Structure formats: structure tokens, C-alpha cells
Amino acid sequence: MKNALIVGIDYYSKVSSLHGCVNDAFEVDSMLKRNDGGAINFNTKRVTASNSGDAISKKQLKDLITKLFAQKSEIALLYFAGHGHIEKTGGYLIASDAGDGDDGMPLSEIMTLANSSPAINKIIILDSCFSGIAGASMENTEISHLAEGMTILTASGEDQYASEENGRGVFTTLMVDALSGSAANLVGQITPGSIYAHIDQSLGEWDKQRPVFKTNVKNFVCLRQVTPPISxxxxxxxxxxxxxxxxxxxxxxxxxxxxxxxxxxxxxxxxxxxxxxxxxxxxxxxxxxxxxxxxxxxxxxxxxxxxxxxxxxxxxxxxxxxxxx
Incomplete structure (x- = not known):
């Protein structure tokens, strides 16, 4: 069983709202739910906040992430598109009700849940500002603590913003392109590593955001299967x-x-x-x-x-x- 929690937050009650995160969540959900050809892939749960009526609180976000990583599965994947925040105490994912940055869900807490998860493979994909700090030690951010089977892919480094263009996140647009088949090998498999390579090559060296990839795995897992270019x-x-x-x-x-x-x-x-x-x-x-x-x-x-x-x-x-x- 492969489980994916897909979160997209545009609406924020106390900080500036965003515009492309909900669209991004729908696109990622569509890609992960089924393989090319229609075969079932991930069991997805998509949660989005477009306005005050469907706002996502910090508690709701924490409960969803906790449940995802508490389950035994082949893959537990978290995708988040929304505001991110960083300060001396670490990085945070910001829910709809956050007033200050540290009102959000601490990345350190998410990492604790993921690292201790019974899932064989844990994958965290973040399209948020400063998300590159995920997994880093607070004593030395050059060092990351990742349990075996853990992979992190983020839109930007720990000191970079994640950009939106034309109502979509730049990072997620490239990720969806990769999942569509641009990052597939000759047997039609798309892995976290091939997605990172596709995004990294698509963003020039002088771009203001650079993706971050961290992993501790023995073998890359297949996130999506597409029709190979040769039988x-x-x-x-x-x-x-x-x-x-x-x-x-x-x-x-x-x-x-x-x-x-x-x-x-x-x-x-x-x-x-x-x-x-x-x-x-x-x-x-x-x-x-x-x-x-x-x-x-x-x-x-x-x-x-x-x-x-x-x-x-x-x-x-x-x-x-x-x-x-």
C-alpha cells in the first residue's frame, strides 16, 4: 500500500494569502493517484484551503501528518504547498490560522514522526519557502538526520523563497512535468531521484531558488509508472x-x-x-x-x-x- 497526504493552502487568515498552492495540490493528487494507463498507484488524501470555509488549522495539519506516518505502508508520502517559515528554533509549515511563523507545524516534529514511522519508505516533498532546512540538525544545519528509507525533496534552500508563476508553484510545475513522464527511465519508472534531476536541470544556476534533495535509501522507489518509450x-x-x-x-x-x-x-x-x-x-x-x-x-x-x-x-x-x- 502506498499512501500520500497532499496539502495545498492558499487561504491564510492572519498572513498574506497565496494563489497557486491549491492548484498545485490538485495537480499532484491527479498524478500520484494513478499510473499512466489508469492503474491505481497511491491512496491519496487531498486537503486544500481556498477560503475561510475550508481553512486548515495547525491542529488539523498535525493530526493528518501524524496519521500518515503512523501507518504501516510501502510508501508514506507528504506533499505540502503553502507558506514556510524559518527562525533560530528551526523551520515551520504554516497552516491557515497561523499568526506568527512559529505558530506553524515544526519541521523538526514532522521529521520525528517520519523518522520513526513504520512505513518502509518515507518521502517528504515541500513547495514552501525556506523548506531546505527540513531534516537538518539545529546544532549544525550542514548535517541532516535521516532514518533509513527517508527522502526529502524541497523547492528551495533554507534561505530561499519558493516562487509562483502563472498561478502555479515553479517547483511543483516542474515536478508534475517529471511525473508526467519527463523523468522516466527506459522501463517507465519515475523515482524521487529522477524527479530531482529533472527539476535541477530545468532551473538555471542563477535562479533564485534551487531544489534540495536529501535521502538515506538503499534503492530508489518508483513514485509513478508511465508507458516506456520502448517495449x-x-x-x-x-x-x-x-x-x-x-x-x-x-x-x-x-x-x-x-x-x-x-x-x-x-x-x-x-x-x-x-x-x-x-x-x-x-x-x-x-x-x-x-x-x-x-x-x-x-x-x-x-x-x-x-x-x-x-x-x-x-x-x-x-x-x-x-x-x-
Whole structure:
């Protein structure tokens, strides 16, 4: 069982209200609830505050977070979009009824709940200002205390604001893009690490906010499954064509199905070879292999050149060889 608590707070009674957090919560809920294709993924509970009628109090926020991390599950995921606050006593997530920053839910308390949770994997994702302090020791913020299975992904560092653009959080917009498939590997898995990499690469070095990623895990968990760009059977066939590291697969004109462009007397296509060539071309489009001494795969076939795996291709060849795919 995978459980996710998704909180988005726009309405604040005593401090300035926000505009994109509720939208962000709905988007994240939609992404996590089901995998690509409609299969059930997370059991989600979405709680949002748009106005005084659905305001979220500190007590309500604390009770929800406590319940999330008290349950035995494969994954317990907390997503929060709203105001954050930091001072000498630490960081806080701000509920609708907060008057001062330290009226909020202390991040240290959230970390205590998460670190002691019976859930196998605990994931905290925060789109709030100063959220990078989550998990840090108050004695030395350069040190983080994370139990095994704990992962933290935040929109900004401990001294940075989290920005909104066009009614959406910049961080969450990129995260939703990652969950949509932009951060998937070749078997269609999206992990916390791949989401961070996508966000990190999308924000320039000079941006005012930088994501923070902290983890203590032996293996990354899959947060969402999408349709892979190549079938698993085709990916597994990589070892048939490239049985050893550095192997060069020899091509010739019989692999190219197109008749146009052939010189007189050139061998015609062979169906078995053209079927193999279609798979090799997919590998090429996914940066798994490159033609040798030819600009394109068509040229490599027509000129009887070879092709070989890239570093990424060798990585997936090893995974198949070890029966990890």
C-alpha cells in the first residue's frame, strides 16, 4: 500500500494569502493517484484551503501528518504547498490560522514522526519557502538526520523563497512535468531521484531558488509508472545483438527496408534483417547506440558499416545481462 497526504493552502487568515498552492495540490493528487494507463498507484488524501470555509488549522495539519506516518505502508508520502517559515528554533509549515511563523507545524516534529514511522519508505516533498532546512540538525544545519528509507525533496534552500508563476508553484510545475513522464527511465519508472534531476536541470544556476534533495535509501522507489518509450521485450533483446561489452553489430544493405537509393546490383532487403534494424533504430533514437563512421543508421546499413552501444546502452545491456530488467 502506498499512501500520500497532499496539502495545498492558499487561504491564510492572519498572513498574506497565496494563489497557486491549491492548484498545485490538485495537480499532484491527479498524478500520484494513478499510473499512466489508469492503474491505481497511491491512496491519496487531498486537503486544500481556498477560503475561510475550508481553512486548515495547525491542529488539523498535525493530526493528518501524524496519521500518515503512523501507518504501516510501502510508501508514506507528504506533499505540502503553502507558506514556510524559518527562525533560530528551526523551520515551520504554516497552516491557515497561523499568526506568527512559529505558530506553524515544526519541521523538526514532522521529521520525528517520519523518522520513526513504520512505513518502509518515507518521502517528504515541500513547495514552501525556506523548506531546505527540513531534516537538518539545529546544532549544525550542514548535517541532516535521516532514518533509513527517508527522502526529502524541497523547492528551495533554507534561505530561499519558493516562487509562483502563472498561478502555479515553479517547483511543483516542474515536478508534475517529471511525473508526467519527463523523468522516466527506459522501463517507465519515475523515482524521487529522477524527479530531482529533472527539476535541477530545468532551473538555471542563477535562479533564485534551487531544489534540495536529501535521502538515506538503499534503492530508489518508483513514485509513478508511465508507458516506456520502448517495449520491455525489445529492450531485453539488446543483449542478443550486443552480447559483450564493446561489441560492434555489422550492418549491410539487407537491413534497410527502403529500396530507394540503392546502387545497381546492391543486395535487396531481407525481412528478418529489416525487423532487427527497426529495433536498432529505436535504440539509436533513445541514445542507446550510434552508427560507426556514418552520420545516420541508413548510411551505416547502405555502406555496410557497424553500430555499437553508447555508455547508456552499455548500462542497460548490463542490467539485462544481470536480469535486473
Amino acid at each position: 520491455i521485450d525489445e529492450l531485453r533483446s539488446i543483449i542478443e545483438y550486443f552480447p559483450t561489452p564493446g561489441f560492434e553489430f555489422q550492418l549491410d544493405p539487407t537491413f534497410e527496408p527502403e529500396l530507394k537509393g540503392r546502387d545497381a546490383g546492391m543486395a535487396e532487403p531481407v525481412e528478418a534483417n529489416t525487423q532487427v534494424f527497426r529495433v536498432l533504430q529505436k535504440f539509436n533514437r533513445l541514445n542507446l547506440l550510434i552508427p560507426l563512421f556514418a552520420p545516420h543508421m541508413w548510411n551505416a546499413a547502405m555502406e555496410s558499416k557497424a553500430c555499437k552501444l553508447t555508455a547508456l546502452g552499455e548500462h542497460y545491456r548490463r542490467l539485462v545481462e544481470k536480469e535486473l530488467i
